[in-house]
Amino acid sequence: MLLALVFNVIQKNIEMEAYALTLFKDIAVIVGFTALFLFIKLYWKRESFPLKRLVAILILSVLVLVITLLISQILPAEFETKSYQLIPIYFSSIIVANAVSTVLGVGAIIILLLLKDVIFHKRRSYTGRNFLFLIIGLIAASISTVDLSPYESRTVSYLLYGVLILLILLNSFRLSWIVYLSKKEKILTIVYSFFLFALFIGLKINISESANIGKYLLYYSFPLKIFIDGTFLFGAIYFGIAFIGTLFHLPTAEAFDRKMSEVSSLHYLSKLVTQVFDFEELVNSVTGMTLQVCEAKSSWLEIIQTQAETIAYNNGFRDSNHSVLIVANRNIAIDEIEKINSTSQKIESDEVDSIRKALINEKKPIVIDNTLQDKRTKHIKEFDIKIGSMLVVPLISHEQLIGILYATKDIEYGFDREDVEVISAFADQAAIAIDNSRLIEKSLERERLVREMTVAQEMQKKLLPQRLPTLDQIELEALSTPAFEVGGDYYDFVLLDNNKLAIVIGDVSGKGVSAAFYMAEMKGIFQSICNIYPSPKEFITRANQAISSSIDKRSFISLIYAVLDLDTGVVTSARAGHCPFLVASKNGISYVRPEGIGIGMGASTTFERYIKQEETQLRYGDVCVFYTDGITEAMPPEGEEFGYARLMEVVRKNYYKSALEIRDEIIHAVNQHMKNKSPQDDITIIILKWLKN
Amino acid sequence: MSDFKINFRESANANIVDLKGYLDAHTAPELENALQKLVNNKQYNIVVNCKNLSYISSAGLGVFMAYIEEVRKNKGDIKLTNMSPKIFNVFDILGFPLLYEIYNTELEALQKFTNH
Numbered sequence: 001m002l003l004a005l006v007f008n009v010i011q012k013n014i015e016m017e018a019y020a021l022t023l024f025k026d027i028a029v030i031v032g033f034t035a036l037f038l039f040i041k042l043y044w045k046r047e048s049f050p051l052k053r054l055v056a057i058l059i060l061s062v063l064v065l066v067i068t069l070l071i072s073q074i075l076p077a078e079f080e081t082k083s084y085q086l087i088p089i090y091f092s093s094i095i096v097a098n099a100v101s102t103v104l105g106v107g108a109i110i111i112l113l114l115l116k117d118v119i120f121h122k123r124r125s126y127t128g129r130n131f132l133f134l135i136i137g138l139i140a141a142s143i144s145t146v147d148l149s150p151y152e153s154r155t156v157s158y159l160l161y162g163v164l165i166l167l168i169l170l171n172s173f174r175l176s177w178i179v180y181l182s183k184k185e186k187i188l189t190i191v192y193s194f195f196l197f198a199l200f201i202g203l204k205i206n207i208s209e210s211a212n213i214g215k216y217l218l219y220y221s222f223p224l225k226i227f228i229d230g231t232f233l234f235g236a237i238y239f240g241i242a243f244i245g246t247l248f249h250l251p252t253a254e255a256f257d258r259k260m261s262e263v264s265s266l267h268y269l270s271k272l273v274t275q276v277f278d279f280e281e282l283v284n285s286v287t288g289m290t291l292q293v294c295e296a297k298s299s300w301l302e303i304i305q306t307q308a309e310t311i312a313y314n315n316g317f318r319d320s321n322h323s324v325l326i327v328a329n330r331n332i333a334i335d336e337i338e339k340i341n342s343t344s345q346k347i348e349s350d351e352v353d354s355i356r357k358a359l360i361n362e363k364k365p366i367v368i369d370n371t372l373q374d375k376r377t378k379h380i381k382e383f384d385i386k387i388g389s390m391l392v393v394p395l396i397s398h399e400q401l402i403g404i405l406y407a408t409k410d411i412e413y414g415f416d417r418e419d420v421e422v423i424s425a426f427a428d429q430a431a432i433a434i435d436n437s438r439l440i441e442k443s444l445e446r447e448r449l450v451r452e453m454t455v456a457q458e459m460q461k462k463l464l465p466q467r468l469p470t471l472d473q474i475e476l477e478a479l480s481t482p483a484f485e486v487g488g489d490y491y492d493f494v495l496l497d498n499n500k501l502a503i504v505i506g507d508v509s510g511k512g513v514s515a516a517f518y519m520a521e522m523k524g525i526f527q528s529i530c531n532i533y534p535s536p537k538e539f540i541t542r543a544n545q546a547i548s549s550s551i552d553k554r555s556f557i558s559l560i561y562a563v564l565d566l567d568t569g570v571v572t573s574a575r576a577g578h579c580p581f582l583v584a585s586k587n588g589i590s591y592v593r594p595e596g597i598g599i600g601m602g603a604s605t606t607f608e609r610y611i612k613q614e615e616t617q618l619r620y621g622d623v624c625v626f627y628t629d630g631i632t633e634a635m636p637p638e639g640e641e642f643g644y645a646r647l648m649e650v651v652r653k654n655y656y657k658s659a660l661e662i663r664d665e666i667i668h669a670v671n672q673h674m675k676n677k678s679p680q681d682d683i684t685i686i687i688l689k690w691l692k693n
Numbered sequence: 694m695s696d697f698k699i700n701f702r703e704s705a706n707a708n709i710v711d712l713k714g715y716l717d718a719h720t721a722p723e724l725e726n727a728l729q730k731l732v733n734n735k736q737y738n739i740v741v742n743c744k745n746l747s748y749i750s751s752a753g754l755g756v757f758m759a760y761i762e763e764v765r766k767n768k769g770d771i772k773l774t775n776m777s778p779k780i781f782n783v784f785d786i787l788g789f790p791l792l793y794e795i796y797n798t799e800l801e802a803l804q805k806f807t808n809h
Contacts, residue, residue: 509751510718553762554755558787577787597788601758610791641779 026146029221037109050118050177051185054192057114061199061235064107065206071100072212079215093216100213101220108231115238121177134171137164138230142223157226164230172238175245182260183253186246193243200236204229262293262422279437283328286405286430291330293426294391294419296407298331301395302356303403303434324356324404332408339383355392356404363401365393365420370412389414393424395431402431456516460487463516463523469493469501473566475689477659479667480682487682488515489628490522490559494530499566502530505626505686506559506578509598518557521547536561536574537613544576544599544607556598560626569618569690574611577601579632582625582648583616584655589648592616618690623655623662626688630681634670642673659687696720699727707738707806709799713745716753724753728760728771737769740802744775749783757793770794772802 047053075096112135120127141160148154181189207214207229217225249256283301290299305323326334341356355376359366368390371377380387388411395403405427409415460482468476480489488508496502504526508515525543533539539561547557558578564571573581577598580591595612602610618624627647634642646669654665663685670679697720700711708731716724731739741757743749761771772794776784784795796802 507751509755554752554759556751556755556758556787579786595788595791597791601788602792610788 023147026221026223029224030143030146033105033109033224033227036106040106040109041113044113046120047117050121051181051188051192053114053118054189054196057111057118057235058192058196058199060107060110060114061196061203064103065199065203067103068100068203068206068213071096072206072216076212079219093219097216097220100216101224104207104213104217104228105224108228111235112231115235118177119171119174119238122180127174130167130171130174134164134167134234137167138227138234140164141230142227145222145226148222161226161230165233168230168234168237171234172241175242178242178246178249179256180260181253183250183257186250186253189246190243190250193239193246196239197236197243200232200239204232204236207232258418277437277440279327279434279441282433282437286426286433287328287330290405290407290423290426293422294407294415295409296391296414297387297410298329299405299407300329300332300337301327301403301405301430303327304360304401327403336383336385337406339385340377340380340387342379355390359392359394359404360401363394363396365391365424367391367415367420369415386410388412391415391419391423393420393427395427395434397431397435403434405430452513456513457482460516460519463490463520465492469495471495471501471566473569473690473692474501474564475659475687475691477663477687478685479663480684482682483630483679488519489630489682489684490519491626491684491686492523492526494527496531496534496563498534500534501564501566502526502534503562503564503626503686503688504530504559505628505684506557506576507628507682507684508557509555514552514555518547518551518555521550522557522559530561534563535613536563536572537608537611540574540576540596540599540611541608544602545604548600548604548607551600553600556600558598562624562626564618564688566692569622569692571616571618571624572613573616574613576611579627579629581627582651583618583622584625584651585619585622589652589655591644591648620690620693621656622690623651623659624686624688624690625651625662625666626686627666628682628684630679630683631666631670631685633681634674634679634683636674636677639673639675642670646673659689662689663687697723699723701727704740704803705807707740707803708736709740709742711742711745713747715748716746716756717748717750718752721750721752721756724756725759728756732760732763735767737764737767738806739764739769739771740799740806741771741773742775742799743773743777743780746776746780749780751787754784754787754789757789761793770806772796772805774799774802 047056075092079093116131119131137160141157141164144154144157144160148157178186178189205211207217207225209215209218214225217228283303287299287301290296302324305325326337329337341354353361353376355366355368358376368374368377371387371390372381377387377390387408389409391407393405394401395405405423407415407419407423464480465478468478470476476493478491480487480491482489488510489506490508491503491505493504494502504522506519506522508518508522522543525546529542529546530539533542540559543559543561551557556577559576560573560578560581561576562571562573562581571583571592573592573594575594575596577596580593583590583592592614594614595610597607597610601607616624625647632642632644632647647666650666650669651662654662657665666685667683670683697712697714697716700713702709702711710724710727710731712724714720728739731737757771757773764771773784773789774796775798776795781795784790784793789795794802794805796805
C-alpha cells in the first residue's frame with residue numbers, strides 16, 4: 001500500500017517536475033509511515049530486560065547500516081542538482097531511493113520502539129510524558145520540513161530541531177536500569193553502548209546530505225529524513241551517555257552485586273523459615289546459602305544438643321559440657337572439622353580453647369583473619385588443612401546457643417565487617433528456622449505418644465470387667481478412674497465352679513504403657529488360674545511365679561485376692577502387699593490385713609512363706625470395701641493424705657446404705673478432701689454388700 | 694514438688710545414706726544413682742536413714758528392690774532406719790519388714806553390721 005502510493009507520486013513527480021507534488025508526496029510519506037508505526041506498535045511485545053533490548057538495537061542498526069552501505073556502494077546515487085532539486089539521472093535511482101528510504105524508515109521506527117522499552121524500564125510517572133514529548137518533537141520537526149526541496153531550509157525547522165535535541169537530552173538521562181545490572185552485565189553494557197554510539201554516529205553521517213544514502217533519502221522525502229536523522233541522533237546521544245554512565249557505575253558494581261545477592265539470599269532464607277518440615281534439607285540450605293552469600297570455600301553447621309537429645313540421638317560427641325552434632329557440611333569432611341576443633345595443647349603452655357569452645361563461651365561471632373597466626377587454629381597446618389581465614393557465628397534462639405555456623409576461605413583476611421554482619425543476620429534467621437523445625441518435630445512426637453496412649457487407654461478399659469456379676473446373695477459396685485491417660489489399677493471378678501466368687505484388686509507400680517502391660521498379664525493369669533488354684537495363698541504364689549520372671553526388678557504388683565463362698569458368706573483372702581480391705585458390720589469396722597509381700601518382690605522359692613491367708617465371716621448387711629492406694633494417699637496440695645482413718649470413718653457412717661451409695665459417699669469424701677482437685681493417682685473401689693442370712 | 698536430697702556419710706563399717714524430702718517417680722533416679730555409686734565402689738554395707746523422708750512412692754520402694762539382691766549376694770545388706778510412722782506404714786503394707794531389716798535408730802543398724 002505504502003510503496004505503491006509513494007511510487008506513483010514520485011513517478012508523476014519526475015514527469016511533471018511540478019513543485020506542488022512535493023507537498024502531496026511528503027504528506028503521503030508521513031501518513032504512510034505513521035500508519036506503519038501504529039501497525040508495528042500494535043504487535044509490539046514489551047521486554048523488561050534492557051540488555052536484551054540493547055542487543056536487538058545493536059543487531060538492527062548493524063543490519064540497517066550494512067544494507068544501506070551495500071546499496072550505496074553498488075548503486076551510487078546519481079542526481080542532478082537543479083534549483084535546490086534533485087533530479088535522478090537513471091530510473092533505477094528512483095527504485096533504490098525507495099528501497100533505502102523504506103529500510104531506513106522501518107529501521108528507525110523499530111529502533112525508536114526498542115529505545116522506548118529501555119527508557120521505560122523502572123519508569124516513573126514523568127517517563128511516559130517525556131518520551132511522548134520527544135516523539136511529538138520528532139514529528140513536529142519532521143512535519144515542519146514538509147514541502148521543502150532537498151536543499152532548501154526553513155527557520156522553523158531549525159528551531160524545532162533545536163527543541164528536539166533538548167528533548168533528546170532530557171530523555172537520555174533515563175538510565176536507572178544500569179544501576180540494577182550485575183558487574184558482568186555492566187561490562188557488557190559498556191561494550192554495547194560504545195558500539196551503539198559509534199553505529200548511530202556512523203548511520204547519522206551516512207544519511208547526511210553529502211553522503212549517497214542522504215541523497216536518496218532527501219530525494220525520497222525531507223520529513224522522513226529529519227525523522228530518521230532525529231532517531232539516530234537520539235540513539236547516538238543516549239548510548240553516549242549510557243556509555244559514560246555505566247563507566248562511572250563500574251567501580252561500585254561489585255558492592256552493588258553483593259548487596260543484591262545479600263538481599264536475595266535473605267529473601268531466600270526467609271522463605272526457608274517456612275520449609276521447616278525437613279530438617280536435613282533446612283540445614284543443607286543454610287550451609288549452601290552461606291557459601292553463596294560470602295563466597296566462602298567451605299561451610300558447616302553444628303547443632304548444640306540438650307542432654308535429652310544427646311541420649312535420643314546418641315551419635316553426638318561431647319565437647320566439655322556441650323554435646324555437638326555436625327548436621328551439615330559443605331566442601332569439607334567431618335574429620336577435618338574435628339581436626340580444626342581439636343586443640344594442640346601440647347605445644348601451648350597455657351590451655352587454648354578450640355574455636356568451637358571459644359564460641360560457646362563468647363556466644364559472639366569470631367573472625368580469624370589468618371588461621372596460621374591465630375593460636376586457636378594454627379594447629380591445622382599439622383593436618384595439612386588449607387584454610388586462610390574463618391568466620392564462626394553463633395545461632396541463638398530464645399537466648400540459648402542452639403548451633404554454630406562456620407565459613408572458611410582459602411585467602412587470608414577473607415571476611416570483612418559486612419560479611420560478619422550478613423552471616424550473623426543469616427544465622428539469626430537460620431536459628432529461628434531450626435528452632436521451629438525442632439518444635440514441629442517435638443509436637444509430632446508428642447502427637448504420636450498421645451495416639452499410643454489412647455490405644456493403651458482403650459486396651460486398658462477393655463481389661464476391666466465390662467459388666468459386674470449379678471448375684472442374689474450380694475450387692476456389688478465397682479469404679480476405677482485412672483489419674484493419667486493410662487493407669488496401673490486392676491480389678492476383676494470370676495464366678496468359680498463351686499458357687500464361689502473370686503475377687504481380685506491390684507495396683508501395678510509405675511504408670512503408663514508398661515503398667516498397662518503388666519495389668520494385661522495379670523488379667524490373663526487371673527482368668528486362667530483362679531479356677532485351678534482357688535485358695536488365695538496358692539493363687540498369689542502361682543501368680544508371683546508367673547510374673548516375677550518377666551517383671552522389672554524395680555516394679556511390683558500389689559493385690560488382694562479374695563474368694564467369697566456364696567453359700568456360707570465366708571471371705572477367704574490373701575494380700576500381696578496391697579492396702580488392707582475394710583469389713584464393716586453393725587458390730588464394728590476393721591481392716592483385714594493378712595500378712596504378705598508384693599508380687600515381684602521376693603524370689604519365687606521363698607515367696608510362699610511370706611503369704612498368709614485369712615477368713616472372715618460375713619453376716620447380713622455386712623460390707624467389704626476393697627480399694628487402691630489412690631484413695632488413702634489422696635493428698636491435696638499443702639495438706640495431708642486422706643488416710644486409713646478417714647476412709648474407715650466414711651464407711652462406718654454409711655455402711656447401712658446400698659453399695660452404690662457407699663461407693664459414692666467415699667468418692668465424695670475423697671473429692672472434698674482434695675478440695676475438688678483431681679487426684680494424682682488412679683482410684684479404684686469395690687463395694688461388696690452381703691445380703692444373705 | 695518439694696525437692697529431694699541425698700547425703701552420704703561413712704561410719705566404720707557401713708555407708709550411711711540420708712534421705713530427705715519427696716521420693717517419687719521423679720526423684721527415684723537420684724537414689725538409684727546413689728546406690729549404684731556405692732555398689733560400684735564395692736560398698737555393700739548400706740544404712741538408709743529415712744528420718745527426714747516425708748514421702749515415698751512405689752517408684753521409690755522399687756529402688757531398694759533393684760539393689761537388695763546384688764548387695765546381699767556380696768554379703769552386704771541394705772538396712773532401713775528412723776522411719777516416721779507414716780513412712781513405715783507404706784513399707785509395711787507392701788511387706789518390706791518381711792524382707793528388709795528396719796530399725797528405729799541408725800545405731801541399731803550399725804551394730805548389726807558389726808556383729809556380722
